[in-house]
Amino acid sequence: MYGDKLELQLSGFNDKLPNLLSKLVATISTFMPSEDRFKLYIEGLCHGNFLEEEAISLSNIFKDNFSVQPLPFGMRHYDRVICLPPGANLVGDVSVKNKLERNSVLELDLDKASFKNYKDGLINKLLEKDPSHSCETNRFWNQIVDGRYMFDISQKEAEELKNIQKNDIVDWYKTYLQESSPKCRKLAIRVWGCEVNMIEAETPLKSEVSIKDVEAFKMSSTFYPRPC
Structure with missing residues (x-):
């Protein structure tokens, strides 16, 4: 239940x-x-x-x-997706639950060889056979619960991933996440390490709008139509 x-x-x-x-x-x-x-x-x-x-x-x-x-x-119950307004630059700040975790940021310098390794690893992960009958059942059931009913989604994602290049990721970032882009709509949830001063961390930049009340934010938001 x-x-x-x-x-x-x-x-x-x-x-x-x-x-x-x-x-x-x-x-x-x-x-x-x-x-x-x-x-x-x-x-x-x-x-x-x-x-x-x-x-x-x-x-x-x-x-x-x-x-x-x-x-x-x-x-019937269904998940909804928030439709962010054009130019949205929203942030939500939370402190890490593990009080022993000090890291707040992880930077990755991703060259072409590393990108290929990550991509190949993800493709192999998607195409892995279910280790047991119960795992396969749970995978099918999750598709039903989510209302997607795409029981071969892993294979489809792997096929799409084969065609993605590093430049595609860079272009996607510049189009949808870079603030100077007219198509940028961004909602960032920032998890801060235990040694960070949360008062300073929660102070938004001039271009940011901080979400203080999550429930009020959801109540005032517009949502995409329910998928068929």
């Missing part, structure tokens, strides 16, 4: 799962409010040695136990 969502994960032998799931769902349904006040939205993943009819049979267990109206699409 996290937030306003309940996540149920079961694993085991195919012949045992229907009985176990039926008992769990039946028990959960006894805690539900009356049907006229309750709506429900369920997503599921059957991953493993299942036949199609077995997976459908498992999903019907929820339908049989929760005879309520489905939750309207507009009321």
Whole structure:
């Protein structure tokens, strides 16, 4: 259980799962409010040695136990992305949680050979096979929870990454992060080491706008439309 969502994960032998799931769902349904006040939205993943009819049979267990109206699409949970205004240069400053950490800045001098090594390493990481069946299941489930449903995203990202050169990264930075660019919209979260004077660190430069109240900032922000 996290937030306003309940996540149920079961694993085991195919012949045992229907009985176990039926008992769990039946028990959960006894805690539900009356049907006229309750709506429900369920997503599921059957991953493993299942036949199609077995997976459908498992999903019907929820339908049989929760005879309520489905939750309207507009009321379902979804993540939102803030639309920063043109020319935005926002900063948020926080102190590091680990009081033994002194570093505040890490600089990397990245030559062409180092860039290629980093890129090749990332491609290999993306194309790694899942070390276990449960890892693969979690990867699929994360796509469902995020509402993306791109189960081959690692392969697609690796293919795109093969075509990216160092100049592309530099051009992207100059276009979208360099303050002199008309397309620059920047929100920086700065984590300061334990020995930094936070009063001085939180003093913004003339071109910066400091975020002091995160909740107020979100309430006053514009968000991109919900993706389909």
